[in-house]
Amino acid sequence: MPGDENLTRKMRRLIETVDIANLLTEPLTRSIRDILRVSAAELGAREASVLIRDGAEGDLRFLVATGEVASKLLDLKIPAGKGIAGFVMSSGQPMAVSDVEEEASFYAEVDRETGYSTQMILATPLRHNDEMIGVLEYINRPGDQPHQPFTPDEMDKAALFADAIASLVSAYESAKLFRDLGEKIVGTDEDMEIDSIRSWLEDLRSSAEHREMMDLAVLIREIASRGDAERVLCREVLESVLRFSDTRGDTSFLSL
Amino acid sequence: MTNVSKIEAGYSPDTETFFKIDEGWRSATGLGVSVAIVDSGIDTTHPDLTDKIVETVEARLDGKRVVFEPSDAGDSAGHGTACAGIVMSIAPGARIFSIKVLGAEGLGDGQAILAGLEYAINKRYQVINLSLGTTKPQFFAPLHDLLDRAYQAGCIVVAAANNLPQPSFPSVFSSSLISVVKSGETDPLNFGFHFGEVIELTAPGVNVRTAWPNGGYRNLTGNSFACPHIVGVIARLLERHADLTPFQVKSALYAIARQNRGQGTET
Secondary structure (H helix, E strand, O other), rough: OOOHHHHHHHHHHHHHHHHHHHHHHHHHHHHHHHHHHHHHHHHHEEEEEEEEOOOOOOEEEEEEEOOOOOHHHHEEEEEEOHHHHHHHHHHHHOOOEEEOOOOOOHHHHHHHHHOOOOOEEEEEEEEEEEEEEEEEEEEEEOOOOOOOOOOOHHHHHHHHHHHHHHHHHHHHHHHHHHHHHHHHHHHHOOOOHHHHHHHHHHHHHHHHHHHHHHHHHHHHHEEEEOOOOHHHHHHHHHHHHHHHHHHHHHOOOOOO | HHHHHHHHHHHOOOHHHHOOOOOHHHHHHHHOOHHHHHHHOOOOOOOOOOOOOOEEEEEEEOEEEEEEEEOOOOOOOOHHHHHHHHHHHHHHOEEEEEOOOOOOOOOHHHHHHHHHHHHHHHOOEEEEEEEOEEHHHHHHHHHHHHHHHHHHOOOEEEEEOOOOOOOOOOOOOOOEEEEEEEEEOEEEEEOEOOOOOOOOOEEEOOEEEEEEEEOOOEEEEOOOHHHHHHHHOOOOOOOHHOOHHHHHHHHHHHHHHHHHHHHHOOO
């Protein structure tokens, strides 16, 4: 229980793990969004989005999207095999449609939900280690109609961008798995009084010590991102601190 | 003449004298030829496809086995309907069999494709359109085995390449099937053959206008839509010569593609 010192320590580690995973997912989605913006400009597309597998049945959900209806898209799911994205996900075949008219098609449903008007789509699979993990979509051209359809050359470029994005999506999913697992452990242990645990966790999150841990994690991440030399130095310094900490209790510096 | 010199003969400018083409295929319709579309299902109510679809079956997981049952679920994605529409535009006399493997609940993608292909081979459909693929290495050997079975059974499997950095199966197999990649060509009968390339056939696949569920039409781009062009041509060839083996069909496609190039129409 919360009062138990051992449990407290374990819970604290768990929460720190979850928070670090959270810290990792946010920059990853930001990087994906950056690539979407750059690649959409390169392909002459108005918007772009990334859909990822949601559950074991092959359903899809929007992970990142650009444009004015991006936030509405993030709530939407696409059932397995449905629509162009569903087909690309299950078949592994990229495709482009240059005239997605408003009729009883799947994209009409998405458009109704978001208030957007989808006219053209280029969809290509996201693969990581031979596994299908999602779909990359480019939607419409900027400016007034008529628009040129997406070209085979643009399709090839999209496949290259998909390769880079797939690596980031995979990293995101690993971090999210970590986070979900931690939250599941916290949320499903029957021996714990969930409400009191949650309130205790809230206190913990807002504590100065916890914030300090988070600052440290961010600092390390920042140093590691500066380059290989910085990462190696950081590791050596931290290991040195750890060794010092391990020996401090029973060894005097004088005897070294 | 050795085998090698026969192959070389295929490269010579006078290849048409080596392969004598029966030009009757150009006016054929694929009458009576059975064509399986292993895909997302087909909208059988589309005006272009009414009365052309002989049978529609759908994959279902029964324990650990995949079974196929009659289905009126139509097409959940539009892709199968689009492929059927292209085949019909070239070979309106063909008999289409829809084998729905995508969109079925609980089925792994590769597993469903393999099961659909095996079903089509067991049924001895003459031409099998496979505008699908997988990059999962665990399917390499089973797919190779299935395609050998198709070859020996005389079923002609036509697969779409993908344009991704990774190789996809089965389109990278070159001996036991016919693989197709898209070209910007607009004449539906004007395809190309590139001997020595991993994907040997090129066919129209850019902005192709074809059938779409709910009676509509779409302009589509992708290797998926090059594949059914070749399927349609093969259906025409088989109408004229029903006993052609997969090897002979490939040779005929090669000869016709050279003819196309000779006429300056192939891109």
